[in-house]
Amino acid sequence: MTFPAACDRPALPQSLRDELCQLLGTRFSTAASVREHHGSDISALDPMPPDAVAYANSLDDIVDISAACYRNDVPMIAYGSGTSLEGWLQASHGGVSIDVSGMNRILEIRVDDMDATVQPGVTRKQLNAALHGTGLFFPIDPGADASLGGMAATRASGTNAVRYGTMRENVLGMTAVLADGRVINTGGRARKSSAGYDLTHLLVGSGGTLATIAELTVKLHPIPEAISAAVCRFPSVDLAVRAVIQTIQLGVPIARIELLDALTMGALNAYSKTQLREAPSLFFELHGSEAGVKEQIETVRMVADEHQGLDFEWAVHPEDRSRLWQARHDAYFAALALRPGCRALTTDAVVPISRLADCIEATAADLAENGLLAPIFGHVGDGNFHALILVDPEDQGEVQRAEAVAHRLAERAIAMHGSCTGEHGIGLTKQHYMAVEHGENAVDVMKAIKAALDPKQLMNPGKIFPRGHSKG
């Protein structure tokens, strides 16, 4: 893949440097190491450093930095915890990285309303720690301890979206700063409203390309009285997926339901010296009352039996649950350890669940035909899965074959009425699929919205679509 060379752009105007230095003092930096750090995410992409980094401590800071960049026609890229994928943070058009990680105050927790208002740099674990003793928790759990601002920007989810939704369903409202420094409030604290256009949902998933999130209010959920976990192996991915479909249709309010393929289970055995059966496995987590989760377990066991499930295990005590789920938590590192020194090319397809087994099996076949090692695991209740394609970064032929498989997977998912990305986003790397997935007209509408809100194309430019002119 080729991206705009960082040298094809004007240097940061001296007047802007002076203004931001004046405004921020030591919170403004052009040090190479700082810039490099802010020009990369956790994908395997090379860094593309911004021209400078501005550390914002407040809404007013974001407003002032934005207004200054706007007057100087300089791009701005919001930076939270740096844990996104797909090149969201790469400064492909230079500009100023607005680091909001210092805006990490939890402004208010309202137990009766089951919501919390936080600054964008608050991480999900930080919020959950602050909720200790309230009986409430915040469920969304991407792999990293990401910032909530970044999670909203990428429409993140994780393992329990099947029960609690993604960031799409869990952000009630925001305060955000437009390119020119204007502050907007979206949504609010009401659980529902029919008043005007849904700007909250427009900003969730927009990856900082429309506005910089300065504050957000998220829904909280009651900690269940009882939690139980179960694990079961299946003879095939298809039987495992059919068990999931039936479980959901029976109305079991499953909180987590994760699929690990045989290769991933083998990786776990190698990694943890276990002797798990190397077969597709489902990991369940059930939330409810004491009696409710027992009943759910019975239903899940019955469904598993009907689908030739093997080695059904379940646990209610925290330590037993942790032991069962340890395998799922270890999956990422166990997968990487299959091939020391490798680089992992991550995919993120999502399809309607009726097509999930087909999609996974076709992908596994494509990987095998291309001699690629790629454990597959994912959030099967949502139809979302990741293939972690392990490649030798020095072997260009292998890297290209892996990229070709990832490309075919994205197109396969779209052809099955799914999406090329379930939770990582388009970023810099998946722009080719936008028109394939949405059609040219819908992409033109998105570009028209971008042009309306960010006419100078300064907000994280070159992400979601190439920087260019609107066809609105």
Next chain:
Amino acid sequence: MTFPAACDRPALPQSLRDELCQLLGTRFSTAASVREHHGSDISALDPMPPDAVAYANSLDDIVDISAACYRNDVPMIAYGSGTSLEGWLQASHGGVSIDVSGMNRILEIRVDDMDATVQPGVTRKQLNAALHGTGLFFPIDPGADASLGGMAATRASGTNAVRYGTMRENVLGMTAVLADGRVINTGGRARKSSAGYDLTHLLVGSGGTLATIAELTVKLHPIPEAISAAVCRFPSVDLAVRAVIQTIQLGVPIARIELLDALTMGALNAYSKTQLREAPSLFFELHGSEAGVKEQIETVRMVADEHQGLDFEWAVHPEDRSRLWQARHDAYFAALALRPGCRALTTDAVVPISRLADCIEATAADLAENGLLAPIFGHVGDGNFHALILVDPEDQGEVQRAEAVAHRLAERAIAMHGSCTGEHGIGLTKQHYMAVEHGENAVDVMKAIKAALDPKQLMNPGKIFPRGHSKG
């Protein structure tokens, strides 16, 4: 309230009449009765007839009608079942009503994926009838048997949003037609996606001001194994609301939880010759497994006891449930019957639940001070309630007092971090509150989006905001 006079606009161009006649034959009408019917909803507003009505039978019809209107600079207003409120259908700027009620085919029901794709004229009851035998249902239930296109356009909800969400959470994707006839596809069938801007949520609630919905895919839900109902009276609205808060915090996955105030209960006694206690009452519906709902009932009863609940009754058998819920279903007509010949001015406030009792009590006091009769009932789990202010339409002083109370209620809800409309929408009548609720900057952003998608301001103009120029 004053609205643009229907005579302040040019007549429908003869060339457009000819083109639509040619295209639609008898499906194009300028008959006064047809126009009058299409220029009104079920609010108390006077009709504002469109200049003509075009009956669309297909996506292609909508495309052709839209393109023709666009070339002639003529407004277009989508019409489904005519059951909206707040003047959404009033042709305040004339134009062509595009009636999609004939587009009422259910295109596909996918049981494994728990979704259905329908034309916009399909009504909620029609969809549920078609789901018979699948084990699935579509939960959203506004009072009327509304069309799904209209429900999406107004971001409708109803009595079970607390469990199943509103149209916001239940529309997965759409096919829609822009002002100039371009067709866009939004969302898709994946349960989640992070690919680009969320156009589905932008269109849900946009009331036909951005595009005409031509097809939509909605989520379906499993019919619960068991359903039980309960009713309980409380000494005060505050205690009833506190019982609701605690019930939700305990994680009871309540499906419906409705509040009827003492006046409404009195109206029911008069209407149905019953002797119900005239006290604030909660109506519950619980969905789950057999054992699960029994357990939920026990929890609800315990919570009710703690909040001085009286006359706790519960039922699991369908006929007993129906009997318990009959009072809730009769509330609207019982309220109207309190004052024969009256007109009902409906309100639609929503607040964070911690403020709900305050908001209802302040509103009840305001109504009493103004000598107004107004039963209050609502979807208390969402913080949404309606006061049905009963006025003599001949008594202008009373009508004005009622409008003033409704106005203060909207402002009170907004001041409590809620919204002036939970499920009816802004339409023609609540535009004044847009800036109060969202702030000028957010409204400017909405107008910029409107201008970007509908530069000629032909899509249901004068709704949500006045027709005018963008300040984007």
